[in-house]
Amino acid sequence: MEQHKRIVIKIGSSSLTNRQGLLDEPRMSALVQGIASLFEKGWQPVLVSSGAVAAGLGHLGWHRASLTMPERQAAAAVGQGLLMEKYNELFLTKGIKVGQILLTKEDLADRRRYINARNTLNALLNRGVLPIVNENDTVAFAEIRFGDNDTLSALVAGLVEAELLIILTDIDGLYSSDPRKDPAAKLIPVVRQVDEKIVQAAGGSGSPVGTGGMRTKLVAARIAARSGIRTVVTSAAHPENIIDIAAGKPAGTSFEPAANYLKSRKQWIAFGSVPRGTVMVDAGAARAITKDHKSLLAVGVVRVKGNFPAGSVVSVVDEQGQELARGISNLSAEDLRLVLKNPRWGQEVINRDWLVCERSFAYVNC
Ligand SMILES: Nc1ncnc2c1ncn2[C@@H]1O[C@H](COP(=O)(O)OP(=O)(O)O)[C@@H](O)[C@H]1O
Ligand SMILES: N[C@@H](CCC(=O)OP(=O)(O)O)C(=O)O
Numbered sequence: 001m002e003q004h005k006r007i008v009i010k011i012g013s014s015s016l017t018n019r020q021g022l023l024d025e026p027r028m029s030a031l032v033q034g035i036a037s038l039f040e041k042g043w044q045p046v047l048v049s050s051g052a053v054a055a056g057l058g059h060l061g062w063h064r065a066s067l068t069m070p071e072r073q074a075a076a077a078v079g080q081g082l083l084m085e086k087y088n089e090l091f092l093t094k095g096i097k098v099g100q101i102l103l104t105k106e107d108l109a110d111r112r113r114y115i116n117a118r119n120t121l122n123a124l125l126n127r128g129v130l131p132i133v134n135e136n137d138t139v140a141f142a143e144i145r146f147g148d149n150d151t152l153s154a155l156v157a158g159l160v161e162a163e164l165l166i167i168l169t170d171i172d173g174l175y176s177s178d179p180r181k182d183p184a185a186k187l188i189p190v191v192r193q194v195d196e197k198i199v200q201a202a203g204g205s206g207s208p209v210g211t212g213g214m215r216t217k218l219v220a221a222r223i224a225a226r227s228g229i230r231t232v233v234t235s236a237a238h239p240e241n242i243i244d245i246a247a248g249k250p251a252g253t254s255f256e257p258a259a260n261y262l263k264s265r266k267q268w269i270a271f272g273s274v275p276r277g278t279v280m281v282d283a284g285a286a287r288a289i290t291k292d293h294k295s296l297l298a299v300g301v302v303r304v305k306g307n308f309p310a311g312s313v314v315s316v317v318d319e320q321g322q323e324l325a326r327g328i329s330n331l332s333a334e335d336l337r338l339v340l341k342n343p344r345w346g347q348e349v350i351n352r353d354w355l356v357c358e359r360s361f362a363y364v365n366c
Contacts, residue, residue, distance in 0.1 A: 004044040006125065006162040007246055009035065010153035010220075014170040014207040015236030016051035016083075021058025021209075023051070023086055031168075031239035032087070035130065036094040038243060044125040046160055048133045048153040049087070054209040055079035064208065069141060076137035087132055099124045102136035105146050108155055109274040118159050125160065148212035154220035158227040158267045165224045166245055167217055168236035170207060173252030174214060178203035191255045194222040195360055221255035222362045223271050228261035230254060260365055262356060269326055270356040270363030275315040277306025277333050279349065286318050289325055293366055295352040296327065299345035301336065308333045316350070325366060327355035 011031060018024040031047075038045045053072055056079025057064055062071070084100050091098050101121065107113045124131045133156055135146050146152045150167060157165040175185035181203070191198055202214035212219075214233075221231040232245055234252025245251045262270055281289075285300020296316065308314060310332045316325040327350035331339065339347050357366040 004042055004125075006044045006046065006160050007038060008046045008048060008153055008157040008160065008162045008165045009168065009239075009242060010048040010149055010165065011050065011168045011236055011239070012149070012170065013050040013054040013209040013211070014205075015168055015239075016049065017054040017058060017209060021054060023055050023058075023082060025086070027236065027239070028086055029090055031236075032090040032094060032096075033240045034242040035091075036096060037240070038246060039094075039096060039128070039130075041243065041246070043246060044160075046121065046125070046131045046133060046156060046162070047087075048149055048156055049083060050134065050149045050211075051083055052076040052079040052134055052137055055082050073138045073141070080134065080137070083134075084132065091130060096130050097128075098130045098132050101131050101133045103133065103152065103156075104136045104140040105274075107136075108159075108268075108272040111268065111273070114159070114268055114272055121156070121160050148216040150212055150216040150220035151223065154223035154227070154229075154231070155271055157224055157229050158264070158271065161264070162229055164246060165220070165229055165231040166242055167220065167231060167233045168239055168242075169217070169233060170236065171214075172235040172237075173233050174198075174202065174217070176201055178214070188253050189250065191221070191253060193258075194218050194225065194255065194362075199361075225255055225258045226261055226270070226362055226364060227267045228257045230257050258364070262363065262365060265354075266356050266363075266365070269313055269328065269354065273313040273326070275326060276308035276312040277304065277314045277329075279304055279314050279316050279329070279336070280319060280321075281316055281324070282319060286324055289316065289350075289352070289355060289366055290357050293352060295348050296325075296350040296355065297345065298336070298339045298343070298347040298349055301340060301349060304333050304336050304340070306333055310335065314350075316355075323358050325355050325357045326363065327351075 035045050053076045056075030174188045177185045179185040202218050204213035217233050224231045232254050280303040281300045288294040314329045317323050355366050356363040
């Protein structure tokens with residue numbers, strides 16, 4: 001079967017709601033037009049749509065500032081229904097059927113659920129149905145929350161092996177500093193690497209309904225780049241133009257994919273999983289895994305923290321507690337402690353094929 005090119009489009013709350021806090025129908029229609037053109041050109045698109053909380057608040061006439069977390073989640077329960085109702089109606093006018101996928105961080109942290117989500121997305125995409133993804137706001141809280149759909153959209157892009165991630169927002173790209181505060185700020189058209197200098201430029205959200213601002217878009221662009229995916233951050237003012245962006249026309253800020261990007265399983269270790277324990281290693285082992293691309297052997301392990309079963313993702317730290325890598329442990333914490341007490345130094349703890357190394361606040365091949 002011919003493999004279609006996949007693309008993820010993320011649109012933010014501020015771009016989907018109008019001044020009254022209600023769904024912005026003309027904007028949504030233009031987005032639907034853009035996505036319909038992608039279908040016509042043979043793309044398999046995924047839409048990551050925010051807006052549940054904002055649309056719910058507008059509909060209910062509630063004011064964000066005075067709301068508790070459960071009340072915001074309640075607003076999302078109402079708004080998510082409204083969003084899907086409107087998308088369904090608009091996409092059907094183009095003959096496109098849609099399916100709703102609501103995810104939490106925990107869903108993607110669990111390898112089996114991650115694969116299940118991938119299978120469902122593939123089933124929808126291969127049958128020409130448009131998946132519309134959002135965070136499952138009604139149940140996601142605190143540590144199981146992404147909190148921003150930018151990060152979620154980058155993980156989804158990796159999950160479906162997209163070629164391109166387009167983040168549509170209320171500004172036309174990344175500026176040298178927040179243009180709402182600095183009138184001299186300049187648009188940066190291409191970013192080859194999301195390094196600390198670039199991250200310094202990015203501030204938080206500029207609108208009352210947005211979450212994370214440019215900062216979380218950079219987190220997303222970094223995850224996408226290290227998953228081999230290009231990201232374009234651009235204005236949502238004319239979403240019908242996404243077809244031109246997909247065809248390679250420059251727009252907003254383009255973040256280039258990394259040359260040495262992580263393949264699917266390592267993407268999950270790096271960006272999806274949540275470590276279940278910590279393995280502290282000495283300087284020799286640190287060098288072996290980060291510089292010499294070796295597997296981690298028991299001889300270099302100093303201490304084990306946590307109680308994890310074999311096959312868990314663990315964080316590998318140096319003797320100062322600084323994270324060096326993440327990987328899947330061959331041994332349970334209990335067995336690993338046993339090996340350390342009764343030295344079997346050649347015992348492999350993490351195979352190099354299951355290791356990713358930390359570099360500038362993200363992960364790369366070791
Ligand atoms: N360096 C920067 N360049 C561009 N925008 C920035 C920058 N720093 C902060 N921002 C803010 O990020 C906002 C976009 O993020 P956000 O409000 O979360 O939108 P969305 O709802 O689309 O996710 C912009 O409106 C802008 O005020
Ligand atoms: N899941 C939330 C959106 C969270 C979020 O990332 O918002 P945004 O910064 O507008 O993309 C919602 O649907 O309201």
